[in-house]
Amino acid sequence: MSDFSDRLGTLIEAKTPIIQIVSYETLRVYSEVKKLLKNGDKTPYVWNLYEGLRTWDKNNKEKTVDEGYNDASAVLEWFMDPDRNDTVLILEDFHPFLDIDRQPELISMLRSIYKRSVVGSGSNTLILLQPEMKIPSELEKEIQVLELPLPEEEEIRTLVKSVIDTFNIGPRDYDDNKRLIDAALGLTTGEVLSAFSCAAVKRKRLAVEEVPLIVAEKKQVISKRGNLEYYEPEQMMTDIGGLDNLKDWLDRRNKAFSQEAADFGLDAPRGIMLLGLPGTGKSLAAKAVANTWQMPLLRLDMGRIFGGIVGQSESNMRAALNIAETIAPCVLWIDEIEKGMSGMQSSGATDGGTTSRVLGTFLTWMQEKKKPVFVVATANNISLLPPELLRKGRVDEIFFVDLPTKKERCEIINIHLNKRNRSLPENDVETIAEKSLGYTGAEIEEAIKDAMYRAFSEDRDITVGDILDSIGATTPLSRTMSEVISQTREWAKGRAVPASPETPEPLPEAKCAYVLKQERGNPFD
């Protein structure tokens, strides 16, 4: 029995009056409830606005109980009948009704159901089944919330078997391969069925060759759910110039998620935070680590977590973490984590404490997570980071990614030239590196790209002069932010480990006094 059925069974047996189940998977919840009630002591019913009130007959066929329950208050009245006993009623998609301003009567009925059931220790349970968590403040104390986890390996295997039967796939055309099953982790039951059915129709078989098809479907589905993007990155550690301390750290943990590591007594690494200027290779490192460790990469968009309705942000965060745990082992990349956290400064004031609750959800998960999800959180602006995130023990290590030194710039130049099947003599590369003091990896790459365009438009190959011209024509971000950079370097001392073993180079004098003046008040504490 899964943890979910175990908990739901206990709640029903304990006569919990109102439970909220957060899930898209209506049919799966029906089947869990029916399984729990199969000894016949209690009867399951379901209701939705369109189909009214239904139950199941002896042959497990759905039947309408009675006409006339097509409005929400009628069905609640039916449920509140004093003679009603041993009933479990699932209200499907009830969340639009949970609104005190629009439906005060329904909220009041739900409160009465709770009150009566507690006072008279009733034997009925109401299940609010909905895709997103929504509890009106009036019912906060009354409702128990359960989230239905996504199907795991064994459940997916059963679903695949049903697809094989439906599409008459013979034993020779089915390969019960772990990679095929794992490819579907992170999908709901319906999505698993749909992905495998499409593959079965298209290819007339289900084998390891179908993994890319299932993964392609998963990419789409996960992105549609909103807050996560699914990547299979191709970048490698050798695509990163410099950052040797970070690379060594990651390299030492290469096999840390393996069974051998667990047998050896190692805890799986929890994650790292990468702080530094934009364009210094933090995202590149997240992609390279996922590829090197052969794990999928999930990018969490913090901006989208904080969407819309009150209560939704936490539920968005939980849903994203739930997907990450199901797909695990994986790398969860939280890009520009500070963006979402900027509400912290005003938490409790303007955002009603939403930001701190979301942060709390995330930190508790980080602390308690059992599944191999390696978190890479990146941040460009340390002044917006809440101190809770930086506290020792949250992540395994906080790295400060500084601007590349001359030696590192040489590596970066060579990497980006090689990527474009070009190379230059060592002294030319050094000249470019000298002239690009203060440039980030991204700015150096842009200069090389720009030089390539120029050479191509003039019908010749790229020269060192083209690259030097492009560098001369751009102003690096560091030029206008030198004061911020010095402050960040100061701040990072003792708080973060340098991602590079190199001593940072002093920056040229800033040219733009106006921008400096604006940045002067940058609060780092």
Ligand code: ADP
């Ligand atoms: P950040 O996440 O720090 O803002 P990115 O990793 O997105 O920066 O950098 C953008 C691009 O710049 C990378 O995809 C890569 O092509 C290039 N780049 C940045 N830093 C490096 C580096 N250290 N080595 C090689 N390329 C780099």
